[in-house]
Amino acid sequence: MSVVQPVQAESSSLLVENRWNERKAAGMTPAQLLLYRSNLLGSDKRITNFGGGNTSAKVIEKDPLTGQDVKVLWVKGSGGDLGTMKLDGFATLYMDKFLSLEPFYKGKDSDSVLVPLYSHCTFNLNPRAASIDTPLHGLVDRAHVDHMHPDALIAIAASADSKALTKEIYGDEIGWLPWIRPGYELGLALRKFTRENPKARGVVLEAHGVFTWADTAKDCYENTLDVINRATTWLAEKSRGKLPFGALKSQPLPVEKRREVAAAIMPRIRGLISGTSRKVGHFDDSAAVLEFVGSEKLQALADLGTSCPDHFLRTKIWPLVLPFDAANESIEQFARRVQPAIEQYRERYAAYYERCKRPGSPKMRDPNAVVYLVPGVGMITFAADKATARIAGEFYINAINVMRGAAAVSTYRGLPEQEAFDIEYWDLEEAKLQRMPKPKPLAGRVALITGGAGGIGLATARRLMEEGACVVLCDIDHDALAEAEAGLKKQYGNDVVASTWMDVTREDAVVASFRDSSWKFGGVDICVSNAGIASASPVDQTSLATWQKNMDILSTGYFLVSRQAFQLLKTQNIGGSIVFIGSKNALAASPGAAAYCTAKAAELHLARCLALEGAPVGIRVNVVNPDAVLRGSRIWQGEWAQQRAEQYKTSTDELETIYRERSLLKRSVYPEDVAEAVAFFASERASKSTGNIINVDAGNAAAFTR
Structure with a gap:
C-alpha cells in the first residue's frame, strides 16, 4: 500500500480577501449595503455554499401607514x-411585531407554530417569505449579523474537541454553543449568549457553522472574513504533514479512463434510480475528490455521514461508496455490482427511516443515494436537474474538506442520525418541498442532437431546453459547434448544454459522442438525428462519390447514431425517444435528386424497422419530414440552393417564394416549426406514438402518408 502525499497548501493561498470597495459602497442605503455585503460573501464558496448562509441588518424605515420611523429586520428570505x-x-419584518411572538414559543418544537406567524410581521407588504433562520438574526441584539458555513469553521465545529479548539483559536472573542437545530430555540440561545458575553464577536455552533456580528455592514463583513481566515490559518498549520484520510489505497486512473468508467456506470445508475422521475448526473474528478475516494479511510468516513445540515439536505445523510479495483477488475465486472449496491443502500435508508420516524413524519422520500463515490475514478451525483446535481457535488466536496480538517486536528463526527432525520423530515422542510414549482415536461431528460449547430438543430435544442431538457449538441463543424454552444449557454446557462464533435459516418466518433453525453449528464433519453446533406443532379450526371456521400450521412450515419442510442437506452432500461429529421423527399420523389431522395427513403424505412425493435423496451422511434426549410439552414447556404434554383429555372433569392407558393397552405416552413414537431415526439404527449411521421411541409399532396 503506497502512501498519499498530504495536500500541502500555504495558508495564505486559502485566505479570503477583503473585496469591500469604499467607493462603490458610498451613497448606498442600509438595505443596499446589506445586499452588497451579502453578494460579496455569497460569491466566494470558501465562505458559504450555494444557497447557504444568511445575513441580516436592522434598519430604520418609514412606516408606510404612519410615516413614523420603525425598526425593520431585513433578513435573507427563504430559498435565496x-x-x-x-x-x-x-x-x-417589523422588529416590534417579531419580538412580540415570543409568548408563542412553547418549546423546541414550536417552529411549526411560529414560522406561519412571521408573515403577520411583514413590513411594506413584502411577499418574500421569512425563513426558519429568521430568529437567529431577529433575537440577536446586534445591528448586523452573518451566519456562514466556511469549510474551516465547520471542520472545527464537527470535531470531537470542537469547544476546546474554538477556545484555542479565538480565546474569548468567539464563543461556542452545542448543537441546536436552527429555529426559534437556537435564536433564544444566541440571544442569551450575546447578553452574557457582550464583547464577543461571534459564536461557533457545533456541527453547523459560525455566527458573527458588528455595528456596521462593513465591520460585520470584515469581522466575518477575519474569523474565517484565522480558522483557516490555524487549521493549515496544525494539519501540515498529516494524512487525515490515511494511506492511498487506490491510485487515480488517467483522466480518459476515469471518464470511460463514469460513462459506463452512470447510465446504469441513472436507470436504476429514475423510477418515478428522471435524474440527471454530474461527474467530478477534481483533486480533492480523488484524494478522498482513493484513501483507506473512505468507507469509514463516508459512513459517518455529513455534519452540517446544509450539506446533508443536498447530499442525503450518507453517500454510496462503490468499491472498484481498477487494477484487477474490468468495467463490466464493476458494472454488474452496481445494482446490488444500490439495492443495499435503499435497504439501509429505509431502515434509517424506520428507526428515526416519529408520529406524523412525512412518508419516506426517494431512498436512492445522491452521491456515489468510486475509488480511482471520482464522484458521481444525481438529482432532478443538472444544476442541482452539480451543487450536490459541490456540497459533498465541502463535506470532504470538513472531514479532512476535523480528522487532521481531532476526530470527525457526523450529526447524530436522529438529529439528521428530524431536519430531513421536518414538517417545515416538507412544506418547502411542497412549494417547489412543478417541473417542466422534459425535466430530467437529456437530448442528443446531431447536426446540432444548424438551423433545425439549434431550433430543436432551444425548444427542448424550454421544456426543461439538457442538450448535447453534436456537429462536424467545429466553429459552428462552438458558436452554437456559447449562444445556448448565454441564453440558458452553463449547466444545461454541452457539445461534442461528431462525424456521423465515423463509428468511433459516434461512440465517443454518446460516451461524452454519459459522463457529462448520465445518459441520453432523446436522440434527434438531424445531420444532413443535400445534392441535386440528373442521375446520369451523379457521381458515385456523390451517391455514396448521401448514403454515408443519411443512411449509414443514421444507422450508427441509432445503434449507439439503442445500446445506451437499453442500458438505462427506462425507455426513450428517437426522432429522425427526414424529408418530404423520403415520400415524394423529386427529379434531379436521386441520391438524396433514395438516402432519405432509406432513413425513413430504418426508422420503421427501429420502431418495431424498440417498442418492447419502451424506445419510440418517429420521423419529422420537413420541406424547404431555407432560413437558418446550412444545407441551403451551399450548392444545394443553386442546384434547386437551376432545377426550377429561378434564382436562389426566389426559392423560398416558389416553395411557399407550391405548398397547399401557401406558408413558409421555419426551423422552429420542425422543432415543435420534434418536441411533441420527444415528450410524454406522444408516449403512445411510435413508427409515425409528421410532415412539416405546409402541405404537399404527393407526400401524404396514406
Whole structure:
C-alpha cells in the first residue's frame, strides 16, 4: 500500500480577501449595503455554499401607514442564494411585531407554530417569505449579523474537541454553543449568549457553522472574513504533514479512463434510480475528490455521514461508496455490482427511516443515494436537474474538506442520525418541498442532437431546453459547434448544454459522442438525428462519390447514431425517444435528386424497422419530414440552393417564394416549426406514438402518408 502525499497548501493561498470597495459602497442605503455585503460573501464558496448562509441588518424605515420611523429586520428570505440575490430576496419584518411572538414559543418544537406567524410581521407588504433562520438574526441584539458555513469553521465545529479548539483559536472573542437545530430555540440561545458575553464577536455552533456580528455592514463583513481566515490559518498549520484520510489505497486512473468508467456506470445508475422521475448526473474528478475516494479511510468516513445540515439536505445523510479495483477488475465486472449496491443502500435508508420516524413524519422520500463515490475514478451525483446535481457535488466536496480538517486536528463526527432525520423530515422542510414549482415536461431528460449547430438543430435544442431538457449538441463543424454552444449557454446557462464533435459516418466518433453525453449528464433519453446533406443532379450526371456521400450521412450515419442510442437506452432500461429529421423527399420523389431522395427513403424505412425493435423496451422511434426549410439552414447556404434554383429555372433569392407558393397552405416552413414537431415526439404527449411521421411541409399532396 503506497502512501498519499498530504495536500500541502500555504495558508495564505486559502485566505479570503477583503473585496469591500469604499467607493462603490458610498451613497448606498442600509438595505443596499446589506445586499452588497451579502453578494460579496455569497460569491466566494470558501465562505458559504450555494444557497447557504444568511445575513441580516436592522434598519430604520418609514412606516408606510404612519410615516413614523420603525425598526425593520431585513433578513435573507427563504430559498435565496447570497451570491446572486437582489433586494427582493430579503424578507422584511417589523422588529416590534417579531419580538412580540415570543409568548408563542412553547418549546423546541414550536417552529411549526411560529414560522406561519412571521408573515403577520411583514413590513411594506413584502411577499418574500421569512425563513426558519429568521430568529437567529431577529433575537440577536446586534445591528448586523452573518451566519456562514466556511469549510474551516465547520471542520472545527464537527470535531470531537470542537469547544476546546474554538477556545484555542479565538480565546474569548468567539464563543461556542452545542448543537441546536436552527429555529426559534437556537435564536433564544444566541440571544442569551450575546447578553452574557457582550464583547464577543461571534459564536461557533457545533456541527453547523459560525455566527458573527458588528455595528456596521462593513465591520460585520470584515469581522466575518477575519474569523474565517484565522480558522483557516490555524487549521493549515496544525494539519501540515498529516494524512487525515490515511494511506492511498487506490491510485487515480488517467483522466480518459476515469471518464470511460463514469460513462459506463452512470447510465446504469441513472436507470436504476429514475423510477418515478428522471435524474440527471454530474461527474467530478477534481483533486480533492480523488484524494478522498482513493484513501483507506473512505468507507469509514463516508459512513459517518455529513455534519452540517446544509450539506446533508443536498447530499442525503450518507453517500454510496462503490468499491472498484481498477487494477484487477474490468468495467463490466464493476458494472454488474452496481445494482446490488444500490439495492443495499435503499435497504439501509429505509431502515434509517424506520428507526428515526416519529408520529406524523412525512412518508419516506426517494431512498436512492445522491452521491456515489468510486475509488480511482471520482464522484458521481444525481438529482432532478443538472444544476442541482452539480451543487450536490459541490456540497459533498465541502463535506470532504470538513472531514479532512476535523480528522487532521481531532476526530470527525457526523450529526447524530436522529438529529439528521428530524431536519430531513421536518414538517417545515416538507412544506418547502411542497412549494417547489412543478417541473417542466422534459425535466430530467437529456437530448442528443446531431447536426446540432444548424438551423433545425439549434431550433430543436432551444425548444427542448424550454421544456426543461439538457442538450448535447453534436456537429462536424467545429466553429459552428462552438458558436452554437456559447449562444445556448448565454441564453440558458452553463449547466444545461454541452457539445461534442461528431462525424456521423465515423463509428468511433459516434461512440465517443454518446460516451461524452454519459459522463457529462448520465445518459441520453432523446436522440434527434438531424445531420444532413443535400445534392441535386440528373442521375446520369451523379457521381458515385456523390451517391455514396448521401448514403454515408443519411443512411449509414443514421444507422450508427441509432445503434449507439439503442445500446445506451437499453442500458438505462427506462425507455426513450428517437426522432429522425427526414424529408418530404423520403415520400415524394423529386427529379434531379436521386441520391438524396433514395438516402432519405432509406432513413425513413430504418426508422420503421427501429420502431418495431424498440417498442418492447419502451424506445419510440418517429420521423419529422420537413420541406424547404431555407432560413437558418446550412444545407441551403451551399450548392444545394443553386442546384434547386437551376432545377426550377429561378434564382436562389426566389426559392423560398416558389416553395411557399407550391405548398397547399401557401406558408413558409421555419426551423422552429420542425422543432415543435420534434418536441411533441420527444415528450410524454406522444408516449403512445411510435413508427409515425409528421410532415412539416405546409402541405404537399404527393407526400401524404396514406
